[in-house]
Amino acid sequence: MATPSGPQGERENYLNKHYGVGSWLLTTDHKRISLLYLLSITFFFFIGGFFALLIRLELLTPAGDLVQADTYNKLFTMHGQVMVFFFLIPSIPAVLGNFLVPMMIGAKDLAFPRINLLSWYLYVIGGVMMLHCMLTGGVDTGWTFYVPFSTAFSNTKVIEAGLAIFVAGFSSILTGLNFIVTIHRMRAPGMTWSRLPLFIWAHYATSIIQVLGTPVIAITLVLVVAERALHLGIFDPKLGGDPLLFQHLFWFYSHPAVYIMILPSMGVVTEIIACFSRKRIFGYGFVAFSSIAIAVFGFLVWAHHMFVAGISVYAALVFSILSYAVAVPSAVKVFNWTATLYKGSIRYDAPMLYAFGFLGLFTIGGLTGLFLACLGIDMHVHDTYFVIAHFHYIMVGGALMGYLGGMHFWWPKISGKLYPEGWARLAALIVFIGFNLTFFPQFILGYLGMPRRYYQYPPEFQVLNVLSTAGATVLGIGYLLPMIYFLWSMRYGKPAPDNPWNAAGLEWKTQSPPTTFNFEEEPVVTWEAYNYEELDAPQKQEVPVAR
Amino acid sequence: MFDNFPLWPDRASTAAGNVDALFIFLLIVSGLMTALIFTAVVYFSARYRRRRGVPAEQIEGSTPLELTWSFIPLVVFMVIFAWGAVVYFKSRTPPRDSTEVYVVAKQWMWKLEHAEGQREINELHVPVGRDVKLIMTSQDVIHSFFVPAFRMKQDVLPGRYTVAWFRATKPGTYHLFCTQYCGTQHSGMIGSIIVMEPAQYEAWMSGGTTGPLSATGEKIFAELGCVTCHRTDSQGRGPNLQGVFGRPVQLEDGRTVTADENYIRECILDPGAKRVKGFQPIMPTFQGLISEEQLNALVAYVKSLSQPVGAGTKTATAAPQDQDKDTIQAAGSQVNP
Numbered sequence: 001m002a003t004p005s006g007p008q009g010e011r012e013n014y015l016n017k018h019y020g021v022g023s024w025l026l027t028t029d030h031k032r033i034s035l036l037y038l039l040s041i042t043f044f045f046f047i048g049g050f051f052a053l054l055i056r057l058e059l060l061t062p063a064g065d066l067v068q069a070d071t072y073n074k075l076f077t078m079h080g081q082v083m084v085f086f087f088l089i090p091s092i093p094a095v096l097g098n099f100l101v102p103m104m105i106g107a108k109d110l111a112f113p114r115i116n117l118l119s120w121y122l123y124v125i126g127g128v129m130m131l132h133c134m135l136t137g138g139v140d141t142g143w144t145f146y147v148p149f150s151t152a153f154s155n156t157k158v159i160e161a162g163l164a165i166f167v168a169g170f171s172s173i174l175t176g177l178n179f180i181v182t183i184h185r186m187r188a189p190g191m192t193w194s195r196l197p198l199f200i201w202a203h204y205a206t207s208i209i210q211v212l213g214t215p216v217i218a219i220t221l222v223l224v225v226a227e228r229a230l231h232l233g234i235f236d237p238k239l240g241g242d243p244l245l246f247q248h249l250f251w252f253y254s255h256p257a258v259y260i261m262i263l264p265s266m267g268v269v270t271e272i273i274a275c276f277s278r279k280r281i282f283g284y285g286f287v288a289f290s291s292i293a294i295a296v297f298g299f300l301v302w303a304h305h306m307f308v309a310g311i312s313v314y315a316a317l318v319f320s321i322l323s324y325a326v327a328v329p330s331a332v333k334v335f336n337w338t339a340t341l342y343k344g345s346i347r348y349d350a351p352m353l354y355a356f357g358f359l360g361l362f363t364i365g366g367l368t369g370l371f372l373a374c375l376g377i378d379m380h381v382h383d384t385y386f387v388i389a390h391f392h393y394i395m396v397g398g399a400l401m402g403y404l405g406g407m408h409f410w411w412p413k414i415s416g417k418l419y420p421e422g423w424a425r426l427a428a429l430i431v432f433i434g435f436n437l438t439f440f441p442q443f444i445l446g447y448l449g450m451p452r453r454y455y456q457y458p459p460e461f462q463v464l465n466v467l468s469t470a471g472a473t474v475l476g477i478g479y480l481l482p483m484i485y486f487l488w489s490m491r492y493g494k495p496a497p498d499n500p501w502n503a504a505g506l507e508w509k510t511q512s513p514p515t516t517f518n519f520e521e522e523p524v525v526t527w528e529a530y531n532y533e534e535l536d537a538p539q540k541q542e543v544p545v546a547r
Numbered sequence: 548m549f550d551n552f553p554l555w556p557d558r559a560s561t562a563a564g565n566v567d568a569l570f571i572f573l574l575i576v577s578g579l580m581t582a583l584i585f586t587a588v589v590y591f592s593a594r595y596r597r598r599r600g601v602p603a604e605q606i607e608g609s610t611p612l613e614l615t616w617s618f619i620p621l622v623v624f625m626v627i628f629a630w631g632a633v634v635y636f637k638s639r640t641p642p643r644d645s646t647e648v649y650v651v652a653k654q655w656m657w658k659l660e661h662a663e664g665q666r667e668i669n670e671l672h673v674p675v676g677r678d679v680k681l682i683m684t685s686q687d688v689i690h691s692f693f694v695p696a697f698r699m700k701q702d703v704l705p706g707r708y709t710v711a712w713f714r715a716t717k718p719g720t721y722h723l724f725c726t727q728y729c730g731t732q733h734s735g736m737i738g739s740i741i742v743m744e745p746a747q748y749e750a751w752m753s754g755g756t757t758g759p760l761s762a763t764g765e766k767i768f769a770e771l772g773c774v775t776c777h778r779t780d781s782q783g784r785g786p787n788l789q790g791v792f793g794r795p796v797q798l799e800d801g802r803t804v805t806a807d808e809n810y811i812r813e814c815i816l817d818p819g820a821k822r823v824k825g826f827q828p829i830m831p832t833f834q835g836l837i838s839e840e841q842l843n844a845l846v847a848y849v850k851s852l853s854q855p856v857g858a859g860t861k862t863a864t865a866a867p868q869d870q871d872k873d874t875i876q877a878a879g880s881q882v883n884p
Contacts, residue, residue, distance in 0.1 A: 070731050237706025277595070307635075331620045338587045341587075342595070343595055343603060346596050347596070347597045360585065373631075375628075444554060460551055463552045533603075536603070
């Protein structure tokens with residue numbers, strides 16, 4: 001297989017094996033599907049980012065002057081829907097997970113390659129429906145679709161948006177299902193559960209949430225559509241329904257959805273930290289278990305979004321205490337990553353800078369979560385910019401930092417090319433600074449009382465809003481840079497060696513880019529994950545494959 | 548200089564201090580945790596940066612350490628939880644004898660009606676030092692009543708009452724925000740809470756009075772013919788409503804509920820749902836026939852039937868309104884359909 005086929009040693013790989021549109025659109029190769037996802041989610045990321053830019057520009061002044069109020073409401077709605085459902089949820093699982101899950105466990109592909117392709121098509125169909133919804137007028141309910149506004153009062157394209165997300169949800173379910181079966185059934189000989197990279201554990205936990213949680217949002221959206229179109233009295237009190245029922249159902253999925261975004265990112269960061277400090281992860285078992293604990297506890301905390309919504313005081317107490325329970329495994333992870341650095345041999349390559357960024361931002365995001373889980377404080381900061389800042393620290397500071405870190409770490413494997421390191425480090429720095437400048441002022445705004453989803457605001461909030469908008473501009477540049485140099489490297493980058501970081505993990509033991517079936521022969525695993533000691537030992541043999 | 552750039556919100560209610568104290572405690576705890584983690588990360592990264600010939604030292608992990616850094620945060624979290632629960636509980640439990648204000652939210656305005664009869668739009672005048680209970684409902688979508696200076700927020704739902712309360716401590720004018728997204732003019736659904744010294748407040752109350760809300764309710768009660776069944780003796784076809792409010796009620800299906808504002812409301816709009824034991828399902832529904840304001844007045848009237856004679860509302864002494872029945876009649880005819 002891996003024989004030189006070109007003059008420059010351009011070996012046959014999954015990218016050059018076949019050419020033509022058909023070879024991509026009908027592929028069942030998990031690596032090609034991963035790239036299809038990469039293209040499509042990047043497209044939606046920039047759409048969502050464009051909405052964010054307009055939101056920040058509108059908020060530069062207290063008066064509503066850039067766009068109409070209705071337009072503004074559509075902007076933040078579609079920013080949320082696009083970023084959550086069409087970027088963050090698929091981001092790491094569908095791109096990096098798709099590429100790496102089979103490779104990391106020594107498999108040729110996912111368990112169901114054609115279902116994998118189907119999941120991408122469902123995503124695209126959902127995406128096209130969403131685009132159609134936006135282009136024909138958009139939707140203004142907030143990404144949360146709260147009833148009875150969405151079912152009886154909004155006169156925008158609620159049904160279209162709901163159905164688009166409904167369809168895209170199945171893409172997420174199928175990806176999760178595929179990962180679960182793959183991780184159970186397709187591991188190479190010797191790849192026991194305790195030898196799995198923690199990236200795999202994180203994706204396993206994520207998949208559980210995707211499979212168990214997503215059907216709930218799907219049916220909830222169907223109920224919204226049914227009530228809006230057929231006036232069934234499910235949620236609208238005028239028709240005998242209960243609006244709080246909707247909130248329970250919505251958050252039953254949408255809180256765990258946050259873990260769909262952050263768990264894979266934690267998995268990425270774990271791999272990066274191990275590699276760039278040349279160490280096994282401190283407390284492997286605890287880190288693996290904490291992913292599962294987060295997935296399980298994550299299902300039991302949804303009503304902490306509803307402390308002031310009109311639920312009983314006693315329900316609020318239960319959900320508050322459970323929310324603190326889910327904070328423990330997250331804290332454990334942070335402590336373990338920190339302890340991994342101890343006595344390491346640390347380098348600051350671009351992926352590691354993103355991992356550091358993740359650590360900092362996730363810590364702040366996680367700790368501000370303690371404020372929101374606290375009943376006495378949530379009464380004041382609920383539905384203010386404090387919440388906006390908090391979840392952006394988790395979902396952008398955490399999830400997106402991890403995604404970018406992972407893209408840098410595995411880019412040589414994915415593309416077979418090296419990106420310019422200097423630019424990559426600069427971009428990491430710009431993102432970190434821009435991010436904090438954008439979102440830190442929003443914590444203060446929130447405690448001062450500025451409500452979210454406000455098109456215009458009292459003048460005393462302006463200074464902090466200007467800071468935030470300035471930060472968003474910096475952040476935007478930070479996000480554009482990687483896209484530019486990744487594209488540049490595809491054509492002009494130096495060819496990547498098979499294992500540029502000298503990293504552990506089966507994905508690095510095959511060529512860059514890999515062949516269609518990943519490995520020349522089925523690997524047999526005889527070592528623990530993160531066997532950096534062996535990799536770094538003075539080399540007795542040429543390749544430290546196995547003991 | 549901080550007029551245009553405040554860093555801390557006004558503190559104008561009894562709850563504000565409690566919330567702030569808790570918030571500062573959390574700032575300290577999370578500040579310490581952040582400092583601990585950041586220091587460790589920065590120190591390790593610098594101390595153990597890669598040097599030639601110095602390999603990493605492999606460490607398996609440490610169960611005692613894992614248990615320690617699981618257990619200590621858990622204890623800290625439980626302290627935060629407990630403190631937060633106490634503050635929340637206080638803020639959720641209106642004291643007895645609060646002055647009552649009925650709030651009706653709609654896209655995109657706040658309609659407020661004092662138990663004494665004063666009506667306001669997007670403004671609420673309250674005295675310093677008195678407990679004010681808000682009994683709130685929405686005519687359309689979900690809204691949320693938020694006064695940052697009071698650290699108080701409660702969603703306002705259609706089809707039922709939600710309750711909030713506060714006791715203002717500092718005269719001034721404070722923001723009232725809607726914090727639950729409610730459509731086009733969500734950010735325009737703002738108003739002011741005007742906190743006044745008691746004397747000023749009494750003066751304000753005596754101007755333009757229209758008679759207590761319960762009197763308005765009594766008139767509606769008569770106009771709608773409720774009196775024919777809900778008689779003040781035991782011969783009526785409907786339950787006698789004297790002294791019912793706040794008491795447990797035996798239902799036909801065997802359950803017992805407390806007759807609170809939401810129960811009275813439900814009985815008017817959906818009489819069959821929780822029918823009182825021993826009565827026939829003959830009462831018609833008033834869903835769609837009366838406005839939220841009329842409903843509030845009826846609820847206020849039913850509540851007034853449970854107050855000991857002479858107690859009345861606390862501010863009854865403030866205004867000469869009791870004497871003038873004509874004013875009350877006038878108020879009744881002003882009720883919006």
